[in-house]
Amino acid sequence: MIRAAVVGASGYTGIELLRLLQRHPQVQVTCMTGDSSAGKDIQSIYPHLQGFYGNRIETVDPDAIAEQADVAFIALPSGHAGGIVPGLLKNGLRVIDLGGDLRLPADLYETWYGKKPVPAEVQNEAVYGLSEWYREEIKEAKLIANPGCFPTATLLALLPLIQAAAVEKDSIIVDAKSGVSGAGRTASLGSLFAEVNENFKAYRVNQHQHTPEIEMQLSRIAGEKVIMTFTPHLVPMNRGILATCYAKVKAGWTQSKLFDLYRSTYEGKPFVRIRPEGNYPQTKEVAGSNLCDIGLSLDHRTGRLTVLSAIDNLVKGASGQAIQNLNIMMGFEETSGLTAVPLYP
Ligand SMILES: NC(=O)C1=CN([C@@H]2O[C@H](COP(=O)(O)OP(=O)(O)OC[C@H]3O[C@@H](n4cnc5c(N)ncnc54)[C@H](OP(=O)(O)O)[C@@H]3O)[C@@H](O)[C@H]2O)C=CC1
Numbered sequence: 050m051i052r053a054a055v056v057g058a059s060g061y062t063g064i065e066l067l068r069l070l071q072r073h074p075q076v077q078v079t080c081m082t083g084d085s086s087a088g089k090d091i092q093s094i095y096p097h098l099q100g101f102y103g104n105r106i107e108t109v110d111p112d113a114i115a116e117q118a119d120v121a122f123i124a125l126p127s128g129h130a131g132g133i134v135p136g137l138l139k140n141g142l143r144v145i146d147l148g149g150d151l152r153l154p155a156d157l158y159e160t161w162y163g164k165k166p167v168p169a170e171v172q173n174e175a176v177y178g179l180s181e182w183y184r185e186e187i188k189e190a191k192l193i194a195n196p197g198c199f200p201t202a203t204l205l206a207l208l209p210l211i212q213a214a215a216v217e218k219d220s221i222i223v224d225a226k227s228g229v230s231g232a233g234r235t236a237s238l239g240s241l242f243a244e245v246n247e248n249f250k251a252y253r254v255n256q257h258q259h260t261p262e263i264e265m266q267l268s269r270i271a272g273e274k275v276i277m278t279f280t281p282h283l284v285p286m287n288r289g290i291l292a293t294c295y296a297k298v299k300a301g302w303t304q305s306k307l308f309d310l311y312r313s314t315y316e317g318k319p320f321v322r323i324r325p326e327g328n329y330p331q332t333k334e335v336a337g338s339n340l341c342d343i344g345l346s347l348d349h350r351t352g353r354l355t356v357l358s359a360i361d362n363l364v365k366g367a368s369g370q371a372i373q374n375l376n377i378m379m380g381f382e383e384t385s386g387l388t389a390v391p392l393y394p
């Protein structure tokens with residue numbers, strides 16, 4: 050049994066880690082931290098956890114965390130990892146950061162997040178944790194930069210095409226929609242019921258912090274620079290991301306060849322399901338699970354391919370993928386703690 054700390058246990062990704070780890074056969078949560086909730090019992094904030102967890106929430110102290118845990122999940126707003134991660138690594142813990150602090154080099158981070166980057170030696174040690182694509186590196190990692198929710202849905206949809214050089218690389222457009230839990234539990238005007246309910250809006254158009262993250266990983270697999278258009282939207286639902294990705298295919302790529310490409314790329318990958326022709330993913334069909342469902346359709350008139358990808362932002366988009374990465378790092382079964390069937394309806 051390994052001991053896990055959840056740093057930021059009182060947030061949405063924090064309680065999702067608690068929900069999923071509760072039935073993980075090889076992991077026990079031994080430490081929980083928070084900020085405004087420090088000093089309280091977790092079940093006093095989240096009564097649905099009564100009978101599952103009785104831990105007291107502590108303030109963040111890397112040395113105290115290291116005494117109680119072998120691995121730490123960092124589920125904090127961006128800007129905090131730099132002050133915590135070095136102390137945890139120094140004490141020999143494996144660390145998985147769910148925020149954006151370790152995913153980008155310093156210049157891009159500063160530009161897109163508008164915050165001070167983590168020291169270069171910390172960032173350089175981080176392995177980008179898109180589990181299906183970087184398994185071998187994740188196995189050897191001590192520090193994981195867990196991907197963002199939109200990048201997870203988008204990259205799983207687009208990387209097969211990029212790797213096979215099947216599309217014109219300057220033709221990519223991603224139109225993505227997220228449920229409101231993607232914004233976290235911290236109160237904000239934009240997350241109020243009356244702002245979100247019966248509404249559907251784009252936000253941070255051409256300015257979203259996940260744009261460079263997606264482009265960096267597309268470029269890495271392409272072996273050359275790829276840029277794209279990315280537009281996120283907020284949808285009045287609790288959970289889920291649907292990314293609709295468009296790209297112009299190169300000559301010779303038929304619908305059946307494209308299906309073969311996706312099926313062979315994700316063969317043996319337990320969390321990616323390729324939908325049959327004419328059948329497209331829906332957020333409800335992956336809710337509460339670590340699955341990513343992908344569907345595709347080639348428009349013969351325009352030569353443009355539409356790839357749809359659905360995930361639960363809190364599971365495959367955050368806490369589920371973090372546990373998948375822990376499983377890979379520790380040599381556990383990749384699906385340990387993550388085999389739940391989606392919650393439907
Ligand atoms: N929500 C999502 O779908 C996804 C989120 N992420 C990323 O995961 C991270 C966590 O997100 P999420 O769970 O949604 O956020 P929440 O706002 O729901 O939770 C934030 C957590 O961080 C704690 N916290 C806030 N400020 C401080 C501080 N100064 N010092 C110590 N602890 C602090 C809070 O404690 P307290 O409650 O006690 O104040 C709370 O536990 C973010 O970086 C986010 O971008 C990544 C992918 C998807």
Ligand SMILES: CC(=O)N[C@@H](CCC(=O)OP(=O)(O)O)C(=O)O
Pocket residue numbers: 127147148149197198199227228229230231232233258259281283
């Ligand atoms: C709906 C909503 O607001 N979603 C968040 C996703 C948060 C996230 O994953 O951001 P990090 O890169 O900091 O981890 C957003 O668009 O910013």
